[in-house]
Amino acid sequence: MKLKFTLCSAALVCANAFAAIPYNNSQYTFTQPNGEVITVVLNGNDYYAEQRTLDGRLVMFDNTLKGMAFAMLNQAGSDLVSTGVLVSSNNLKTLTKNDTELATLQNQQQGLSTHAKARLVSEKMQQMLGNSSTADFEQTLLEQDDELQHSDTFTPSSDTSTLISGNIKGLTIIIDFPDERGTITQQQVERFLNDVNYSEFGNAQSVRGYFKSVSGNKLDYTNTVTRYYTAKKNKAYYADSSLSSTVRSQELILEALNWLEFQQGFNFATLSTNSSGAIRGLNVLYAGNSDSAWSKGLWPHMARLSPRFCADGVCTDRYQVTDMRSSLAIGTFVHESGHLITNWPDLYDYDGSSEGSVASFGVMGYGAIGNTNRFKPTPPVAHFRALAGWDSVTELNPAINSNAPTGTLTATSDSNTSYKWTNPANQNEAFYIEAIHQSGQSSEQLDQGLAIWHVDSQGSNSNEWRPYIQMEHADGNRDPEYKRNRGDARDLFDYAGEFSSIYPNAQTSRGTNALWWNGQDSGLSISNISSPGKIITFKVGDTVITPPKDETYTGTLNEKQQAIEPNGTWFEYGGGAISLKLVGPTNADFDLKIERWQSSTWQQVAISETPTSNEQINYNASAGYYRFVVYSYSGAGNYTLTVSK
Template identity: 80%
Template sequence: MKVKFTLCGVALVCANAFAAIPYNNTEYSFTQPNGEQITLTLNGNDYYAEQRSQDGRLVMFDDALGGMVYATLNQAGTDLASTGILVSDRASRLTHQQREQAATTTNQQGLSSEAKAALVQANMQTMLGLALQQDGSVAEQTDELTHSHTFEQTSDASAQISGNVKGLTIIIDFPDERGTISQQQVERFLNDTNYNEFGNAQSVRGYFQSVSGNKLDYTNTVTRYYTAKKNKAYYADSSLSSTVRSQELITEALNWLEFQEGFNFASLTTNSSGGIRGLNILYAGNSDSAWSKGLWPHMARLSPRFCADGVCTDRYQVTDMRSSLAIGTFIHESGHLITNWPDLYDYDGSSEGSVASFGVMGYGAIGTTNRFRPTPPVAHFRALAGWDTVTELNPAINSNAPTGTLSHTSDSNTAYKWTNPANANEAFYIEAIHQSGQSSEQPDQGLAIWHVDSQGSNSNEWKPYIQMEHADGNRDPEYKRNRGDASDLFAYAGEFSNTLPNAQTSRGTNALWWNGQDSGLSISNISAPGKTVSFTVGDTVIEPPVGETYSGNLQDKQQAIEPNGTWFQYAGGAMSLALTGPSNADFDLKIERWQGGAWQQVAVSETPISTEQISYNASSGYYRFVVYSYSGAGNYTLTVTK
């Protein structure tokens, strides 16, 4: 990812800006204006997807021809340009000259990451009501029904969701295409507690009951079929963006439901601003549209919004029913709608993200098998929702933190974490994953370690919101080699520390915080993969350099943190500090310890000159030194011994 967007401020992650359906070599059929039905392959998402013909050529929709054509890069290299040649799966129908021209596009390189990022940005703005800022970044437009969500390491109840949550699913057919999947089948697909139709391992309700440990019961009211006012081709018009006729159709159906069916919209679960959490639209047949056009499946914000019975619409998802139903995409999109989880894959396609197929908000719901049994959300998301009991392992945060040999059981709604005492939004989460039950379709089994930082971005593969610490150290998804493999989780005798699996401070796999400092987390003696995995949390200690000297310059009333602007972990014992500064100033010195969630002063030297000394017998913990100017300015030198 070369282009960075800032979403809702530096420290915020806006859930509404992270909501797109992912595609992984997804095939779809399109009927050309000459009547030929062709098959195309998609890789990407709602905001940008690369489309190719069956023989690998880039294609695009040509408004003038009203069909899919072979494409080339435009002169600026920022977008695709039409060749004017309609795509055909029957090459013999092309003239010799057309075949030669089309052949030049075979295996051609697609858009650059920068160009893709710009298109993602523009489409986010259109579909989700995002405002383009002067710096080129996007931020969520706000009104009484839209607001930002921070994803911090917190147990704040406002981020949690449990109990009975009621969504609405409207099923739609057309005068010229009637629904073939019954209302009762859709109800079972969404709400049955024992469900296996269409090859699914469970219903949507069953999935959320499973991953929440029965804390969330998400059900949907399913309408009878609403028959659209016009034939399907009107809504599936590929000359128009997918949000145009789709939203016209959705508004039609909502008005029908209100004024003809008398539906009570107040029966639906809403967010704190009165917006309907789960609004889902399923329509008969295929999309009959080009990607991102007509009735193409997507998630967006309904504009203008519909209000009735004291509640209003916010975001919706709309998709085609085809001839069968798979729960994967519906559940992924529900992760956005009802829990506000963001996507964990890379929108610009420069990588596969880091979580890849190991989580439902990555690619864990769209594979050949996991679309019928999606993988669980990662431990951090379950913790945000209030579904997991999380044990803090860092003794600097939890004085009663367990040590030694610990164990974790897959799908047990528990997790461990090791939080950064200097940044409460950063932590490592630890959980076992076993290829059974809800996790049966995971790419690997063993001990999973997630590096979480709410300031990360899903489209920055080298500082994502959630990074998997891949046990093989290869970072294959980040380098776009795969979407997770059988060597990504820590297995028998695996180790994780400040240097293992590798000691790289950039793009490495280890227990360093994002600022390059050692977190102090050390895991060893990992047992063989199983439903329960044991491991040892070591006593790695970050000691301050002994006898080292630090120097700097202070302006009047300024302070400096040592060593080198950060903190250190100390096993305990005596430490001695000696400060010298300018003779015409008054510099002071103090020692601070992290306790009670803040830095607390534990020793101080405040003479009226700039020569200060402290001898302190420290207990085990996290410490830092503060040199500050009471008055005056100049250079200082601090020496630390023990």
Template identity: 70%
Template sequence: MQTLQSLLAVGALSVATLAQAAIPYNNTSYEFTQPNGKTITLFLQGNDYYAEQRTADGRLVIYDKALKGMAYAQVSADGRELVSTGQLVGGLTTPRASTVGKPQAGLTDLAKAAQVEKMRAHMLGEQGGLHTAMVDTSSPEEISGQVKGLTIIIDFPDERGTITKAQVERFLNDLNYNEFGNAQSVRGYFRSVSGDKLDYTNTVTQYYTAKKNKAYYADSSLSATVRSQELINEALQWLEYQQGFDFSQLTTNSSKQIRGLNIFYAGNSDSAWSKGLWPHMARLSPRFCADGVCTDRYQITDMRASLAIGTFVHESGHLITNWPDLYDYDGSSEGSVASFGVMGYGAIGTTNRYKPTPPVAHFRAIAGWDTVTELNPAINANAPSGRLSHTSDSGTSYKWTNPANSNEAFYIEAIHKSGQNSEQLDQGLAIWHVDSRGTNSNEWYPYIQMEHGDGNRDPEYKRNRGDGSDLFDVAGEFTQALPNAQTSRGTNALWWNGSDSGLRISDISDPAQTISFTLDSATQPDPDTYTGTLSDKQSAIEPNGSWFQYSGGTIGLTLSGPASADFDLKIEKWLNGAWQQVAISESPSSTESINYSAGSGYYRFVVYSYSGAGSYTLRVSK
């Protein structure tokens, strides 16, 4: 039986109890100082679980603990990992001839996937682990009103901060902000995408000067959580006992854990990828408690010479709203949402790092920011149909939910390249296929799949991170067969189990701020069908061992079973913290039927054997 706690999350198509989080890198450059004092520039492709590091000429590199520096790398004999060649970068005057003109070959996609899983398993077992691979969260909840976070700025005895406290405060909190090339502040972003429902501000401390020089904390022989967390704890102790900071003023979750804990430190990371002071998000261990509240997760990053809001906003999506990442950790694809959402790659591009794309409609809905209209008449008896329209950035969206699986739905919204969406790659009608059972590690069954208007699925095939033909526009159609067949991993309106969802969209208008389309709900799919086998006195719960949310209407059930047995049928509703019977059919046979006028609520069906055994078929219409 489902618990009440799990039931409370169903209406929002909840994200998994454990939300995934990692910082993405797209040819991101950073500088590293070798043991001989020479500074080299390296380029990252990947994320916190696995990233390939290369020199400008395309050669792979890896941190060599024995040499205490970055060494040229090669694929191991078994093909499973990268290993050091024993030659420090910069030790050769010219690249090897085999690498000139093309990047050195790295691991296969299969080997990368294995490295990702290895790193995630390690992080789960590591106390506080770098970017806790699966960040524990409560069920997603609406987040609105004033949310107050804390940003601690830190410098070092041998490296003072060059970006002032006032600059950091403006970066986080100003509503008219354009420094460092940003189009808005962090607060401005969340005000914009939430329709002014969320006002996320940060209290910024004065500079805390660390106890030791920067090199101590930036030690690349240690995991990024070791000295980073030592530094964070230093700063928190300083805030409590020397500054008298009142931590109770910060916004917490239901467990009295601080939602937004952010650390900025002076200069660059001065560390190898995933080591020393490398930017990351993790759980602070041991946790710090004061004034009746405690720490949970934090994000830490270097300030460098300028500030861009993209990564800070993406990480706040994890900290503040519990949204998971939407890109593929193992690098076998670019995900499906790709650059069209902030939790994909929509915060790290050349321009959208300064003006990130909004969260996709589903994330806005579970945060409580969108007014969502249910279009499936099987769930909403008053669902609109015919000629409909949607306006980009309007704080609204449509969805078409699977009556047999409350975790699955299509979300529909217009995206116009203006306002918060100005840095999108395309404009038109966006259709998102959402199923919380999916995972971003599987590009062919992700949590959120973008239904690509061109049907090409370029991001899934790793061709790009989205392009100008991905959204639906004039003359576009979205049905059970169009744009193309599921057998070719195409784009269409089938549920993940291959059944017809009944969603029919056609006659889409030209891209504009408001897009109109025709929703044809006259032809509905056949009743949902469930089959199973019962032994004597056994019972089974449908649909598929679970339950569903229903807005109200008539539920029709027909059950057929073996003539030699007596199977019965009932409908149960979640009432007062328990499943309670609301309708029953128990004739002395295995043929039963129920037509029940249902109000709004959570329901399930029970098929049970009064006597005998055999197979049954249950047909459900709503």
């Protein structure tokens, strides 16, 4: 978002201790009061999500009508209000359009502003998780960062309050209802969570298998799975969409906990707790679908249980609850366990103004919800593995580590090793470097090569231009930040790639380079990167910095036709000189212009239109978005455009 919203102390990322399930064009069905089933499209998370019909109109649950109604902005533009008209097949458009046209339709009705979304996110966070989790996380993170900064090669210590290793035991309660019995057996849930070799329901591994893999066998996370607890009342009572998801869900969870304690004699002291005596992993799975509107009734979520439950010397804190449906996928369970047992924060943007810089390249971003990685989630990023004590991290900055290695180094994917380059003036800021290869645990990654993360605990994930963890995208485009995609096959550094104070680009604002956040050169310089593989080599230091090379674009025009460069798109420029040289056919008249995005349209800022096809422009550009236009005034043929910045 463009307006930073203060939810907690400015010392650390505001929402780090919070957790929410992300949604990306996710669909769910809802039964209207007349029995008609409609489909709702979700984009957002547990704290704020836009709900739309398939034809793109905003909807919300109307407590008076007891169903999903069309929605509109209130007069102040600060919230959505019901129109009082229930959604039905009679007032929905019949769609015969393709997916691209559908996406355009979904943008036709204006939603809330970023500022309004941020306010609603804040309010929902307070409702679901309260205030204390932020302070708890900040203290933990500061302790972990302090330990990381005072060692040349970081290895796990015996401090289990900050590092997550050894055997961790969680509790998973399975619940059904008098009118809806569970169809997935206790044994199936146990295998889903605990089997070392597991492939049921299309999963590539179990929850336990995932954490053993990404921790290098340092963490063995298993769950005690109860037999089915049958709720006191029918499912509709708990799935009441007129109530927030934390109301009847928590009533149901407390029912089950009391049943375990007083009727089953369960020993809660067998579960793993944190340093405050709170249960690390409390999970609830219930039979069937949620049968609720988003954030209502039994909608899946994570929150703090209130009032908390205590027995056998331990107490509850946060929990996750979700529906089992007809099959189980480990992605969401793993993502939520990242919050519960390791206290990792989400790495996507709650207010929806971007896709978050890490995007799909980490499990705490979108790396656990895709079509394939919900069955085999991507690993946590190197920084999180280091905080958990799972990675051996080598400090490369000689100002921090006098024995820092130089020259050609080797990185191995999925090896629980990584490198870092720490800021001597601010040891909460560092670059982390790791290899990612599309094999093993990383088989579902979008790209392979060298990953570089800019980490700063003072960043905020709701500020896409200074997040807690920023991915340095090798193509320099920052597509997730601009909400173009959730990562692509050009984001990791590979053969002959370079990373330094000027590469991939030298912009001090919104650039991709080795500058610290204050604009100073970090001194980190990476070059001679090898081709992607399980093992990748790269050179640190002694890089000869050469000026950026000219860019050359070629094409063919028919008479009166125009072409957009670079490559049919536009680019962001931090400001400075732009020189263009166009060479076209001698028997034609090609012209050239520069356009800048202003006032929601492309506007001409420079032009060259001699009677020939040889044109030249020298333009001093301010920061902004630009494109070049080559057009044929008369004639046809090939052209070459050379660009210098």
